[in-house]
Amino acid sequence: MKWKLPFTKKATGIKPKKTKTREWVDAILFALIASTIIRGLLFSAYAIPSDSMKGTLLTGDYLFVSKISYGPRMPFTPVSVPFLESTITKDSIKTYWDGIKLPYLRLPGLTEIKKGDVVVFNKPEEADPSYKRPVDARTNLIKRCQATPGDILTIVNGQVYINGKAAPNAEKSQTSYEVVTNGTDINPQGLKDLNIEVLGQNASTYAMTVPKSSLATLKGFSNIKSVTPVVQTPGDYDATVFPHNEKFKWNQDNFGPLVMPKRGWTVPLNDSTMVLYRRAIELYENNKVDVKGNDVLINGKVAKSYTFKMNYYWMMGDNRHNSLDSRFWGYVPEDHVVGKAMITWMSIDSAGTFFDKIRWNRIFRTIN
Structure with a gap:
């Protein structure tokens, strides 16, 4: 007489059925991973907090920002709570752990940043040591790109000139x-x-x-x-305007000329160039800079020139006299760029009544 082995799920290769709890956990985990990848590599949402782009964009506009346009930027601080700002609550509790910091890396994108693009980026002013924030934990800003690496930017009576030619003003500036x-x-x-x-x-x-x-x-x-x-007089020095030095008597309406640093561009180091470019060399490209007499020391060695490692951009708001932008804190390094503003998917007027709270004419509107 032959004995039959007991019929078991293990013996037949059939896996035990998942419990309802396990199914929910797997679904939530998949959703978190998928949404993190989409938000990190493809696009993210952004809300307009101020009037600096008024005309083109309004306070209360909600945007989709394409990260794939210029190439997704890999996190500097990979350990963080998904979908939250870098700090929350009035006590500014951090939602990231900066015990692990990664170097700047950007994956290939669809295009380069072009003059006229509306760009989201991290606030360069927060590179100052007093803020103590990694790049990707800094405040997000949105402005229009006016100059790209290697361009010579000048502002004359409020009009931007690039390489000697008047730059087109935004349609709704x-x-x-x-x-x-x-x-x-x-x-x-x-x-x-x-x-x-x-x-x-x-x-x-x-x-x-x-x-x-x-x-x-x-x-x-x-x-x-x-x-x-209303235009500030040429030659009237404004200490709030970059580079914040009387050697360059510039103001928000009359500025420059200033060359945008470009990766591989070598600049001689002297009194003038140190005023214009020391911030980039020291804070953005992480060098130790000292000046002793007539000598400039970079990382402890006397240097007569410096070759830039990154590209830099000039960003300005379309609402020219109500915008804190590159005129006040200087050029934007490429590692601060988040992505390109593409579409307004929602717009809410905080001052509107119940029936006109939503600006219906701005929903799913492309950004130019």
Whole structure:
């Protein structure tokens, strides 16, 4: 008589059925991994926090930012809590662990950063030692690229020039004007319809932020006597403007010329170039810089020149007189670049009523 072996799932190769709890854990784990990869390598969401890009982008706009456009940047701090900002709560509790820090690495992208692109990047100002934050934990900003590596940038009376040619202004860019009336009030609804913001008033003289597209209409109002751009005088030194040194008497409306550092570009080191480029050499490219008499020492050795290891960009807001941008903290290193702003997927007006809280005309709108 032959004995039959007992029938078991193990013997037949059939795996035990997962429990409902195990199925849920596996599904959540898969979703976390997939979403982390998508957010880290393909795109992420970003909210507009200020008016620096007003006209093109509004406070309350929510964007999709393409990371694959310029190439996904690998994390500097790989150990962090997914989907949270680098710090949370009023006590600024960190959501990352900086015990492991990786060097800068960017995967190949679809294109290079071009002049006119709207770019999300980490705030260069937070490279200062007082912030003590790794690059990918710094505040995200969004501005328009005005100059790329190797370009010579100049600003004359508010107009940007690149390599001696006037740069195209963004279609919906805006700046401030002094508006003088004949003494009668301006219709507030008319200004609202033109997206014109009144910054202040002294009798019949107003300070206004005016979009380029509304300028001709404003000048045509019957009670308007003059509309004059507000521009700082050339040669008036503004200590808040980069490079924050009286050797260069620049201001936000009259600036430069300044050469954008480019990977492989060698600059001679002297009094002037040290003022312009020391920040990049020391803070962004992580060198120890000392000046002893007429000698510049880089990592303890006397240097007559320096060759840059990264590319640098010049970023400015479309709302020119209400934007803290490269004019104030200088050029943006390539390792700070997050991605390209592509689409506005949602827009919420915090000042709107219940029925017009959502700006429906801005949903799934491409960004130019």
